[in-house]
Amino acid sequence: MSEPLLLGLNLRAAYRIRLGEIRAVDGVDFEVPRGAVVGLAGESGCGKSTLVNVLLANVRPPLMLKSGKILLDGLELLGMAREEVRKKVWGVKVSYVPQSALNAINPTKRIIELVKDAIRQHKPATDEEIISLCKKRFEELNLPVDSVYKYPHELSGGMRQRVIIAISTLLNPRLLVVDEPTSALDVSTQKQVLRMMLDMKKDRIIDSILFVTHELPVLRQVATHVYVMYAGKIVEYGPADSIFFSPMHPYTKALMYSVMTPEPESRARGLVTIPGEPPSLLMPPQGCRFHPRCPYAMDVCRVREPKLLSMGEGRGVACFLHHSEAVN
Numbered sequence: 001m002s003e004p005l006l007l008g009l010n011l012r013a014a015y016r017i018r019l020g021e022i023r024a025v026d027g028v029d030f031e032v033p034r035g036a037v038v039g040l041a042g043e044s045g046c047g048k049s050t051l052v053n054v055l056l057a058n059v060r061p062p063l064m065l066k067s068g069k070i071l072l073d074g075l076e077l078l079g080m081a082r083e084e085v086r087k088k089v090w091g092v093k094v095s096y097v098p099q100s101a102l103n104a105i106n107p108t109k110r111i112i113e114l115v116k117d118a119i120r121q122h123k124p125a126t127d128e129e130i131i132s133l134c135k136k137r138f139e140e141l142n143l144p145v146d147s148v149y150k151y152p153h154e155l156s157g158g159m160r161q162r163v164i165i166a167i168s169t170l171l172n173p174r175l176l177v178v179d180e181p182t183s184a185l186d187v188s189t190q191k192q193v194l195r196m197m198l199d200m201k202k203d204r205i206i207d208s209i210l211f212v213t214h215e216l217p218v219l220r221q222v223a224t225h226v227y228v229m230y231a232g233k234i235v236e237y238g239p240a241d242s243i244f245f246s247p248m249h250p251y252t253k254a255l256m257y258s259v260m261t262p263e264p265e266s267r268a269r270g271l272v273t274i275p276g277e278p279p280s281l282l283m284p285p286q287g288c289r290f291h292p293r294c295p296y297a298m299d300v301c302r303v304r305e306p307k308l309l310s311m312g313e314g315r316g317v318a319c320f321l322h323h324s325e326a327v328n
């Protein structure tokens with residue numbers, strides 16, 4: 001088997017605040033195989049965006065790295081200076097479309113000016129070269145070419161998101177990381193964004209995708225592999241089919257059939273909420289962090305923390321209900 005494109009080992013990171021430490025990433029191993037679309041799912045506040053930032057070596061106060069090793073396409077990121085990562089990694093080997101990108105994009109510049117700034121961080125290029133590169137890519141992706149001369153607010157939400165993804169990948173990075181790219185969009189616009197990302201992979205513009213969402217079911221349409229995160233830890237991972245068709249962890253099951261807020265519309269769609277609240281990451285509960293909300297909690301779950309054990313066939317689960325089946 002070839003080595004994964006991205007590998008993170010024993011990652012621990014915490015926000016240092018006055019009251020103590022918010023351990024948002026607490027002993028995570030994570031892998032993006034080459035050619036895969038990896039989904040990372042979990043409730044709001046479980047640490048998904050923090051994990052992504054750690055995986056991309058984007059750690060700044062108040063976030064502190066406690067431990068870990070990260071290999072991206074053979075480069076050991078944590079051994080590199082931030083400036084080196086900025087030059088050699090971000091935008092070149094990996095493109096990152098953060099959660100807030102849709103609204104955070106500079107509203108005073110036309111798209112093409114944003115592209116020029118971004119490209120020139122990595123290499124010298126003339127205006128003509130950049131315009132031609134950008135137009136060619138927009139054509140390939142069936143985006144309206146004249147949108148390169150528009151201001152961000154002149155594009156609809158879905159179009160803006162597609163444009164942001166298209167321009168962030170102009171240098172053909174191997175990995176595209178998108179954090180909640182579809183959460184603010186309606187279902188049909190979501191589909192267009194998902195389709196465009198899969199087209200980019202098919203056309204070899206990118207090789208792999210890491211897709212972050214609080215809605216596990218969205219991943220059904222795109223993911224080849226899934227990680228489920230709860231309170232700073234991975235509680236289950238595996239090939240997408242096994243996660244969707246035979247989820248093991250009670251939290252994965254709940255996430256699949258639930259939504260996190262009791263909106264009337266979701267109730268009308270037959271969805272229910274997961275009772276209780278995610279725990280504080282300042283003082284997580286003893287034992288399994290999910291036990292206060294778990295309908296199957298046993299005595300052992302209240303006192304011992306389940307390890308994330310391999311169950312074979314590329315999957316793993318951190319739950320005592322399944323640990324007698326674990327493989328060594």
Ligand SMILES: Nc1ncnc2c1ncn2[C@@H]1O[C@H](COP(=O)(O)OP(=O)(O)OP(=O)(O)O)[C@@H](O)[C@H]1O
Nearest residue numbers: 015022024043044045046047048049050062214281
């Ligand atoms: N700058 C910060 N300072 C202190 N705590 C933070 C900071 N950013 C995030 N946190 C805390 O770290 C934890 C994990 O946050 P994170 O944003 O990684 O979660 P998330 O899973 O991405 O949530 P969402 O689905 O809402 O985006 C949360 O408890 C959050 O309040």
Ligand SMILES: [Mg+2]
Nearest residue numbers: 048049050099
């Ligand atoms: Mg987030």
